[in-house]
Amino acid sequence: MAVDRRFFGHGIPGLENESLSGKLIVIEGSDYSGHSTQSALLKEWLEVKGHAVAEAGIKRSKLMRQAIEEAKEEHILGQTTLGLLYATDFADELENVIIPALRAGMIVVADRYVFTLMARQKVRGAQSDWLETLLGFALKPDFVVYLSVPAEELMHRCFYSYGQLSYWESGMDLALSSDMVDSFLMYQNRLLEQYDRLADQYQFDAVDGTQPIDDIHDHIKKKVKKLLKMA
Numbered sequence: 001m002a003v004d005r006r007f008f009g010h011g012i013p014g015l016e017n018e019s020l021s022g023k024l025i026v027i028e029g030s031d032y033s034g035h036s037t038q039s040a041l042l043k044e045w046l047e048v049k050g051h052a053v054a055e056a057g058i059k060r061s062k063l064m065r066q067a068i069e070e071a072k073e074e075h076i077l078g079q080t081t082l083g084l085l086y087a088t089d090f091a092d093e094l095e096n097v098i099i100p101a102l103r104a105g106m107i108v109v110a111d112r113y114v115f116t117l118m119a120r121q122k123v124r125g126a127q128s129d130w131l132e133t134l135l136g137f138a139l140k141p142d143f144v145v146y147l148s149v150p151a152e153e154l155m156h157r158c159f160y161s162y163g164q165l166s167y168w169e170s171g172m173d174l175a176l177s178s179d180m181v182d183s184f185l186m187y188q189n190r191l192l193e194q195y196d197r198l199a200d201q202y203q204f205d206a207v208d209g210t211q212p213i214d215d216i217h218d219h220i221k222k223k224v225k226k227l228l229k230m231a
C-alpha cells in the first residue's frame, strides 16, 4: 500500500483519493503558555479577513472528554490507558471536526495537537516509536507555532489565574516530589524538554511566549499571511 504523506504514519483509511483543500494551523505549548489566547486571536483575525475558520483541540469530544475527566478525578486508569483515551478523543476530533472542515476548504485553528499528547506521554515513560505508531493517524499540519515559556513563568500565570496549582498540571501522578510547587517545576521542565525535541523534529515555529500578547499575535499573523498567500 502506498504511503499517504499527508499523515505522520498510517493515516486514516478512506481518504486516499481525496484532496483536502483547507489549511491546518496548530498553536502548541504548555498549560498557561498562552495557546488559547493566541488561538482565539488568530481565529478572530482570520474571520475578519473573510476566511471560514473551524476550531479544534484536544479533550473536546463529547464522549471521551467526560471519560477522561472521570478517570483523572478517580485515578482509576494507568498511564497507558489514559493515553489511549486522549488518543481516541483526538481521533474523534480529527474525523469529525478537522477533516470535514479541511474538506470544505476551511482554515482549522487547532488549540494544541498530537504533540501535546506525545510530550505528556513521553514524560510518563512512553516509547517514541510506540507513540508515533499510536498517533500515526494524525494529519501533518501546514504550520505549527510553539509558544515557549519557562516553567517559573507558567507557575506565576497559574497562580495569577487560579490562585493554586492543580494535581495533574503539577504532574503529581509522577511522584516527583510531595511538594506541589517543586513537582510543578520539575514536571513542567520535563515537558518543556519534550516540546523542544518535538520542535526540532517537526520543525515548529518556536516563539518566545513571554513576549507581550500582541507581539506574539503579530508574529503569527505574519507567518499565516505568508502561508495563505494573503496580501
Ligand SMILES: Nc1ncnc2c1ncn2[C@@H]1O[C@H](COP(=O)(O)OP(=O)(O)O)[C@@H](O)[C@H]1O
Pocket (backbone or CB within 6 Å): 029, 030, 031, 032, 033, 034, 035, 036, 037, 038, 157, 161, 209, 210, 211, 212, 213, 216
Ligand atoms: N504573552 C503573554 N504574556 C503574559 N501573560 C499572558 C500571555 N499570554 C497569555 N497570558 C495570560 O496567561 C494566562 C494563561 O493564558 P491562556 O491563553 O489561557 O493559556 P493556555 O491556554 O496556554 O493554558 C492568562 O491569564 C493570560 O491572560
Ligand SMILES: Cc1cn([C@H]2C[C@H](O)[C@@H](COP(=O)(O)OP(=O)(O)O)O2)c(=O)[nH]c1=O
Pocket (backbone or CB within 6 Å): 031, 058, 059, 079, 082, 083, 086, 116, 117, 120, 121, 168, 169, 170, 171
Ligand atoms: C495527554 C495526557 C495528559 N495527562 C495529564 C497530565 C496533564 O498535565 C493533564 C492535563 O489535564 P487537564 O489540564 O485537565 O486537561 P487538558 O488535557 O485539556 O490540558 O493530564 C496524562 O496523564 N496523560 C496523557 O496522555
